Amino acid sequence: MAFYGADIEQLKHLSKSLAGGSEKLSGNAREIDALISKGSFWHGQDAKQFSADWHSRFRPLLEKASQGLADASKSALRNADEQEKGSGASGGGIGTAAAVGAAGPGLQGPGGGPTPEEILEKYQVSDAETTEWPGDWDPLRLVVDQRTVTEKEAELLNGLGPIELNDFKGIHDDAFSEADSRFPSSDRNDDHNDAFRHAYWNALMTREFGVDWAEDYATAHEQLPGNPGPREAMDLYNNEVGRNIAAAHPDASPEELADLVEEAVRNGDTVVVGGDLLPHPSNEIRPEQTGDAGNAPPADGHDPEFNDESRTTS
Incomplete structure (x- = not known):
């Protein structure tokens, strides 16, 4: 059984x-305001x-x-109320469980088996100029930790609204937690995790923001300078596999996508770094045999x- 629509409790939590x-x-x-009004600790033209x-x-x-966050909070709560009313009025509409068929086999990796x-x-992608995001005077710094990103990453993130940024963070966190659950790893690099x-x-990014935006962001992320060659190749390849899976199953839930991706990893449709520091099909290298591309x-x-059309989602 798969869940369609919105999780009412999660919407309320988001609100x-x-x-x-x-x-x-x-x-x-x-x-x-209070600090400025006191004015006892800073004097002069700069103050x-x-x-x-x-x-x-x-x-x-x-x-x-x-105000944007407050409006988004009201919108999320309003949607939760609508979902609650809709699920109570219908036996099989949005917000209810519906039976779906099997998600299907994992996809072949991009390029037909290179x-x-x-x-x-x-x-491999070229290195890009970096910046600190959010910017020094961006109000988002009060609620988001500043970090180094490529300029393209910053451009794409700046195009997201408050709810979308919250979804983006949730996708990041879910990817880590689901990977740790299905493929436990002490290192989290170069391996099946x-x-x-x-x-x-x-x-998940493809499901939420579309394949073009997901491709742009994931590719821009790999342009951070100093990325080891084998690790960059592995990440870009597996990124493409994930987007292909989501594009082929547009109605799949996050849980179904996780199952499909796990199947792809176990079938060798993704790649991991081997002891020779080359990317090999993930079913040919045992977890304890993966290499370390860090150096x-x-x-x-x-x-x-x-993709020009994916500059923003708003």
């Missing part, structure tokens, strides 16, 4: 989290300039972000062609 984020931003704004910038530029941004050497050479995580991450040098890569 509560969004409301909490909104209140946190408002509270931070009030704290800064005056900051006060002017705060009231004219930064505080309005915080207010806008806070050799490990061909995968290592083909699945890693293969499942990247494929499932891309399958492998980066490889030359091509400049990826991004």
Whole structure:
């Protein structure tokens, strides 16, 4: 049995989290207001300039972000109420369980079975310029930890709304937790856990944001400088497998996608790094025999062609 529609309790939980984020931003704004109004710890022209910038530029941004989260909270709660009413009025509509057929076999890997050497050479991208996201003056910094990303990653993330950013974080967390559950690993790199995580991450992003956006983001992520060549090839290959699985099963639930990705890993449709530091089919290398590509040098890569239509989802 598969679940269609929305999980009412999860929607209510999301609404509560969004409301909490909104209140946190408002509270931070009030704290800064109080510090500026005291003015006893900072004097001079710089202090005056900051006060002017705060009231004219930064505080309005915080207010806008806070209001956006509050609106999203109300929208999520409204959807939960509608789902609750709909499931109570119908025996088989949205929000109810419905029987579905088997998800089908795992897909073949991209490229029709290339050799490990061909995968290592083909699945490489060039390094890209990086930036810190969220930016130093972005109100999101109050609720999101800043990290180094490529400029394309930042562009794509900036195109997401509050609910979409929350979904994006949930997809990231779900990919890690599901990989740890199905393929336990002490290292999480270069092995079957890693293969499942990247494929499932891309399958979930494809399901939520579309295949073009998922391809752009996952590819841009691999452009972070210094990525070891075998690890980059493995990740890009498995990313593509995950997107192919989701594209072939557009109505699959996250649980069904996880089963399909697990099947792909066990059938050898994904790749892992072998002891020779080459990407091999995941059913040919035992978990204890995977290599460690951490010290492998980066490889030359091509400049990826991004999908213009996937710049934002909003």
